[in-house]
Amino acid sequence: MSDKIKVGISIGDINGIGLEVIIKTLSDNKILDYCTPIVYGSTKVASFYRKALSINDFSFNVINNPSQANPKRANIINCWEEDVRVEPGVINETGGKYAFISLEKAVDDLLAGNIDALVTAPINKHNIQNENFNFPGHTEYIQHRTNSKDSLMFLVGEDIRTGVVTGHIPVGEVANNITKEAILSKLELMRDSLKGDFWIQKPKIAVLGLNPHAGDNGLIGKEEKEIIIPAIEEAKEKGIYAVGPFPADGFFANGSHLKFDAVLAMYHDQGLIPFKYIAFHDGVNFTAGLPVVRTSPDHGTGYDIAGQNIASENSFRSALFEAINIVKRRREMGELTANPLKISKLSRDRD
Known part of the structure; x- marks a missing residue:
């Protein structure tokens, strides 16, 4: 049983650069020293981008829920089984539909405590709208799901x-x-x-x-x-x-x-x-003030470069590490709060 931080990752619009920056980030095995990544998406869509990026030495470990995650692998949960047509750079209902399915399942696990943090790949704020997502963006949706006032x-x-x-x-x-x-x-x-x-x-x-x-x-x-x-x-x-x-x-x-x-x-x-x-x-975009940790890269869907193997993963990687760091700080702060001697020492060290 690993005590590493489990970071959930929603894939965003399947026609954007989300899976490209996710796969590029997780292709570096050093990431696994710091967290156990769990992608909410589809192995079929992931395979499409893995082939498009000509990445042959990387694969996901397929699991059904976060408790099955292998701490030594990048994991993926199939959020749907049907075949989906991936059209990089195309703005359509399909991209929004599956972006929401990925996000909803990831947030469900985040709220249930099955994952420790969530990193969201970019969505299109227009095509994701549906009866369950009537929000201007990720921030407002997750605030609503956590019943947070602000x-x-x-x-x-x-x-x-x-x-x-x-x-x-x-x-x-x-x-x-x-x-x-x-x-x-x-x-x-x-x-x-x-x-x-x-x-x-x-x-x-x-x-x-x-x-x-x-x-x-x-x-x-x-x-x-x-x-x-x-x-x-x-x-x-x-x-x-x-x-x-x-x-x-x-x-x-x-x-x-x-x-x-x-x-x-x-x-x-x-x-x-x-x-x-x-x-x-x-x-990195961080949603502060919530009882959960959520970060995202500070760029959008990148339709103009989707599927061309030119999107930079730097911002997404930073979002992943920021989520890890915030979870660690919150955990340690909780321990420090319970020990006033440690709090006093920490204050002296910072002053």
């Missing part, structure tokens, strides 16, 4: 961590969704994640403004004065080291993000554009 889309890279107040909503709806309560909730989730998931004892968080020049003292929008600054002040009263609001353009241009442990952006592109520019090749 969650934080937390982008993590070597030199940058960025979260967003509003996620997958139209730009025209952003301002109405920027409230003091929403900002406070995200700041609390970010603070707690930085401490518990990344072991940063006294995290420093930068908060960006919504408007150009952070409102320029009310000349270019009132949200900073009326909402964002009061939220920051209340956060400080709750013991959160939050500073801002900063104008978003100059903040990243002059490297100010390096002075903070994380940055809270007001909306999706404000946070993700600089993040992807800085950390595109190894960035």
Whole structure:
């Protein structure tokens, strides 16, 4: 019986680059020193991509459930038996249908405690929609499945961590969704994640403004004065080291993000554009604030390069290792919490 961390992997859109980056990552046997990977998909679809990639020295160990996983192999659970036509680069209902089947079965096992973490390969947010998936993306679906009140889309890279107040909503709806309560909730989730998931004892968080020049003292929008600054002040009263609001353009241009442990952006592109520019090749999307661990690469389905053996697995590999690291930190933090002597030593070491 192995005590290695079991990481479930959903394959995403079968016509995208998901299985390509998964197979490339798991082809490195060194991965097995750190976790037991369990892919939720289909051996037939996996074989299609293995042949397309000309990878002849790799195969999956087929199992029926996580308890059968071989800790010395990359494992796969067949989530369906029927033959499926794989069409790399094609956006169709088939890609979305089987992406959801893979995701649903993986999340079922995650919630049941049969796996320790989940890494999700990219989906198409349009073709995956069905009666059981009426969400803008993975983050909202998994938040719903865990019955969590809130969650934080937390982008993590070597030199940058960025979260967003509003996620997958139209730009025209952003301002109405920027409230003091929403900002406070995200700041609390970010603070707690930085401490518990990344072991940063006294995290420093930068908060960006919504408007150009952070409102320029009310000349270019009132949200900073009326909402964002009061939220920051209340956060400080709750013991959160939050500073801002900063104008978003100059903040990243002059490297100010390096002075903070994380940055809270007001909306999706404000946070993700600089993040992807800085950390595109190894960035990770982590859903913070949930009782389960879920990460994903910070890229999409890559239809334009699907099946051509040119997709980089770097971001997916980083997502896999980040999931492993967070599980380990949470486990050890649980042990430390039960032993105040260890907590005191840990605090001294970090200070």
